[in-house]
Amino acid sequence: MELLLDFLSRFLVQFQTPALAFLVGGMLLAAFRSKLEIPDAIYQFCVFMLLMRIGLEGGLEIRDANLADMLLPAIIAVVVGIGIVLLGSMVLACLPGVKTEDGIATAGLFGAVSASTLAAAMVMLEEQDLVFEAWVPALYPFMDIPALIVAIVLANLYLARKKEGVKAKTRIWPIISSSLRGSALSALLLGLALGLLTRPEIVYEGFYDPLFRGLLSILMLTMGMEAYTRLNELRKVAHWYAVYAAVAPLLHGLIAFGLGYVAHILTGFSPGGVILLAVMAGSSSDISGPPTLRAAIPTANPSAYIGSSTSVGTPIAIAVGIPLYVALAQAVFGV
């Protein structure tokens, strides 16, 4: 009860933070059919800046980090990424009106990670002085890539079996390679490498870091507008997608929170790190996931997986998920 009250009050407060406020603002703009548009070049620039900033900071921190500390959280990230896709594919396959490959693609997107959601959580933790190991955001690809691979392999296996009746081979390396080459992971990995191997402190501190919060606010605004606009696409497909998209983010986040709590007890993983792991698990990919799935599973219906993810999954992951994990952490860790 106390937890619930704490959560509710925290929940309302969070809507006043810039990240959430701009997300809701974007939804309202779209709902009122505003003609305001953030040019695509600006959107791409914001995404690049965010991922480069997350990568650079991760790289700078990993340099001084004890790699052994990273091991368990990284394993959890991989397990959660794969688990979400397997679980989601099975559940969605059982629901009426859901085509199997659409279900797999949707589960893949929910297993993958959203850099913007992660960035929003980082900013909120900083505002509330909740510390986390700075390499935690660099766990992103450990969850993101396995999830996309499993989804694409599952879909190809299913389609091949349906077509030929035999167990066809799906080559995994091209999927990994294509994921790594996607614009989001490229920027993140480049930032990681630059932070790890070079001395980018001067541009990190004077450019990428100070612009981080502001550019995130623009990104959240764009995502809010996009979420509302995509609702129409979701209406075209089975309603079970909306149910899955509303429940899955929080369920995934709570599972990852639980596993993160185990890592906290075993290796002293920070409370902030546990929250970020939950946020990554609860988020669904909005930048590089959709085009990757579109190219790899061309028969799946984008209205199903993008509609579920962008219009329901992401707003819930940010607006309900983040405050929920923060409140949970405060109850569990007493921070």
Next chain:
Amino acid sequence: MELLLDFLSRFLVQFQTPALAFLVGGMLLAAFRSKLEIPDAIYQFCVFMLLMRIGLEGGLEIRDANLADMLLPAIIAVVVGIGIVLLGSMVLACLPGVKTEDGIATAGLFGAVSASTLAAAMVMLEEQDLVFEAWVPALYPFMDIPALIVAIVLANLYLARKKEGVKAKTRIWPIISSSLRGSALSALLLGLALGLLTRPEIVYEGFYDPLFRGLLSILMLTMGMEAYTRLNELRKVAHWYAVYAAVAPLLHGLIAFGLGYVAHILTGFSPGGVILLAVMAGSSSDISGPPTLRAAIPTANPSAYIGSSTSVGTPIAIAVGIPLYVALAQAVFGV
């Protein structure tokens, strides 16, 4: 005489401020047919940032403001916006070579407000330590929307009467709703709402406010290039447009200055506020006004109203108007 000398010296000094210097620089670039171009996405981004900053600051200030103080200036803004359109439509209708609907559209644009001109004035006042109530820029829509509505209603009444010989109905709500949904007002109102209802201080202070002046310099450069380029369009229409565009901004500004002075005496409206009210009245809409009028009065000739406003009205409103009102305020208020 002293006022004149003071004005002249101030006038020359103002041309060294970044806002005016970049405006003139842009005109020179276009005059020398430079190939330099500011990409449209960057222009739109600058406009968004400016309006969001003005909105956020307005919202943050209105929160603490005495709403009663805003009442009289807001009424003046509405009255001035409507008055400019009525006066301009009548005057232009009497001039030779001016089509009635073109005259109404031109008057509508001069009644509406330019966010960039307003921003330039705000920066100049700050540089000269002339304080103003921070909610004054939020009076923008109180002048802008009524002016556009009156112009569109007048034009439609005229066209309907010409066509059908009867007094046709023009529905006002769609015009208001379309104005509010325009990209400029959407951004301003969203900023206002976020400033009023949420806690955006951290992105306001760390992002929107520090980038304000610099982005304004880019916007002024673009406007200068645009103003020079549009001169050709003005040559295609009656020369009376150029006369109107040169005289109207200063006349409108002085009328609003006078009414603002009354508010100063009655309610203590600040000298900086009086100047900004005059700047708003003297400015003509450059972002959202033209497309709104184009959609609502399709028979009016854009060369007439955009040419007048962009190539003559705006440069005069910024380069002559702002220094004039500052000099006037110094003479009248002794600031």
Next chain:
Amino acid sequence: MELLLDFLSRFLVQFQTPALAFLVGGMLLAAFRSKLEIPDAIYQFCVFMLLMRIGLEGGLEIRDANLADMLLPAIIAVVVGIGIVLLGSMVLACLPGVKTEDGIATAGLFGAVSASTLAAAMVMLEEQDLVFEAWVPALYPFMDIPALIVAIVLANLYLARKKEGVKAKTRIWPIISSSLRGSALSALLLGLALGLLTRPEIVYEGFYDPLFRGLLSILMLTMGMEAYTRLNELRKVAHWYAVYAAVAPLLHGLIAFGLGYVAHILTGFSPGGVILLAVMAGSSSDISGPPTLRAAIPTANPSAYIGSSTSVGTPIAIAVGIPLYVALAQAVFGV
């Protein structure tokens, strides 16, 4: 030997500076066929910001500078710019598989100046506390314009002689005027004029200067990607282009370094200024040079001159040239 060791250690250290690290990072991204793209509008914005910053600072400094001090370096800049083109045209004309007009265009591009390379050198000098007269970057057009003019005149003379057998006239003023109107020089000259004649300190210090390093890192990333991508074009033309493009930047830089050293002895030109003069001579134009040459020498093959310059010349000018001149300066001037 000591110089060599010093150069080698300095060379490796330089690769950790943000400018070089992002350049190499961009090449790696392209080599791994990453899908990351910096939108063109953002690239153009970065270029504009860089040139405006260089121009503004130059203008602000020339205001207080002793113009007599600038005379000798400016003459050297003109002589070096013209000399590079004459020398390059003769050398390339003697090489097998090189069309004469392609050779002239290539030499013209190597004589012209790259603003990004210059900016990278400025940032590296600042990082190492190597001072230079702030007007040195404003020597850019003194080297850039004569080089482009000589190349275009040479090419037109050659083509006219080949075609008509007589010595045809080439008008020089249109070439100068077209160079000055190009987007890069326009931005630089506008910045110079604004710095010289107005008071832009507030936007220079609050906007153009603080964003300089960060935007340069994005530009270097884009240039790295571009350099790798253009390698394919270079493969289509004679291999002698690659040899020229690898040797010429360093040779040109060393010649300019020597002449700068003379200026140091005669007029006290700063060591940092000598380095920047060498960097300008070693750089090849990447922004305004290619389109200017394309328009003026339409029969020349862009794969030859852009391939040589962008994919080999620029990376060598930045990654080998800058550390080389810094090491040389430390040996020669003992700074």
